[in-house]
Amino acid sequence: MRGETLQLLGCDFSSRPTRKKSIVLALGSKQDKRVQLSKLQRFDSLLGFADWLHQPGDWLGAFDFPFGLPRELVQHLGWPLQWQACIQHYASLSREEIRATFSAFCDARPVGTKFAHRATDRPAGASPSMKWVNPPVAYMLHAGVPLLMQAGVHLPGLYPGASSDVDDGVDAQVQPRKIALEGYPGLLAREVLGQRSYKSDDKVKQTSERLIARKDLITALEHGQTRLGLRLKLSHAQRDALVDDPSGDALDAVLCLMQAAWAQGQGAPLYGLPETMDSLEGWIVTA
Numbered sequence: 113m114r115g116e117t118l119q120l121l122g123c124d125f126s127s128r129p130t131r132k133k134s135i136v137l138a139l140g141s142k143q144d145k146r147v148q149l150s151k152l153q154r155f156d157s158l159l160g161f162a163d164w165l166h167q168p169g170d171w172l173g174a175f176d177f178p179f180g181l182p183r184e185l186v187q188h189l190g191w192p193l194q195w196q197a198c199i200q201h202y203a204s205l206s207r208e209e210i211r212a213t214f215s216a217f218c219d220a221r222p223v224g225t226k227f228a229h230r231a232t233d234r235p236a237g238a239s240p241s242m243k244w245v246n247p248p249v250a251y252m253l254h255a256g257v258p259l260l261m262q263a264g265v266h267l268p269g270l271y272p273g274a275s276s277d278v279d280d281g282v283d284a285q286v287q288p289r290k291i292a293l294e295g296y297p298g299l300l301a302r303e304v305l306g307q308r309s310y311k312s313d314d315k316v317k318q319t320s321e322r323l324i325a326r327k328d329l330i331t332a333l334e335h336g337q338t339r340l341g342l343r344l345k346l347s348h349a350q351r352d353a354l355v356d357d358p359s360g361d362a363l364d365a366v367l368c369l370m371q372a373a374w375a376q377g378q379g380a381p382l383y384g385l386p387e388t389m390d391s392l393e394g395w396i397v398t399a
Contacts, residue, residue, distance in 0.1 A: 122369030124138075172376050173290075174293045180195060182240065185217060186198055214250060227242055228240065231389075236396040237298060261273075294396050297371075304337065308321075309322055340371070
């Protein structure tokens with residue numbers, strides 16, 4: 113699984129994908145310090161995305177949705193403190209039940225500390241994984257993580273997934289076929305752009321300033337000007353496609369692809385996740 117030709121992917125996720133707001137996969141591979149984007153793939157339904165996850169093949173991916181809830185929240189609600197049992201309970205709830213439960217939790221807390229946070233959220237600059245609006249990452253967790261589990265995907269430090277026998281020339285060893293890490297494109301984008309915005313779903317906000325920011329971000333990735341130490345390789349057509357997507361969804365998928373490539377270089381078993389990470393909350397790769 114550590115071979116340089118392993119398929120890598122970055123996923124920009126939507127909990128309610130449509131043709132206008134699809135799930136985007138950036139597929140590619142790493143050779144030395146160069147990350148080659150092979151193609152972008154879009155899904156306008158969760159069913160189509162789930163079907164892709166079940167297809168045979170080995171890959172390592174970074175997915176832009178949270179893999180766990182804050183321990184403080186889970187303890188307060190009396191939910192299971194073991195990750196798999198907690199996710200199974202969470203998946204059994206409706207979005208309405210999630211919103212009502214989390215809203216009641218926030219309403220009972222003082223201003224400024226409404227949400228509970230995971231240990232990884234603040235270092236990554238990410239929204240709390242219990243947030244149900246702007247962005248609705250709680251619903252993304254609810255929609256996305258069960259699909260990974262159902263497809264037998266391995267989540268390092270959290271969930272074993274399905275394994276396969278791999279012949280290494282000496283002995284057969286058991287390794288995961290598919291490996292998923294929690295990614296966050298905003299972490300890498302802010303390293304390059306600071307607080308400059310590069311995307312918006314609102315047409316009124318799809319400005320020339322955001323267009324220039326996308327170009328600057330892509331150029332920095334191509335030149336390897338991030339702490340990941342990797343250079344992105346694009347065709348002219350691919351570069352144009354990333355620049356010309358004002359929503360930034362395709363570019364976010366590519367940012368996650370870069371995080372997956374970095375994780376591949378860190379290798380098993382944790383792919384760059386800290387050994388001290390909370391096994392209930394999870395961790396954002398490269399944070």
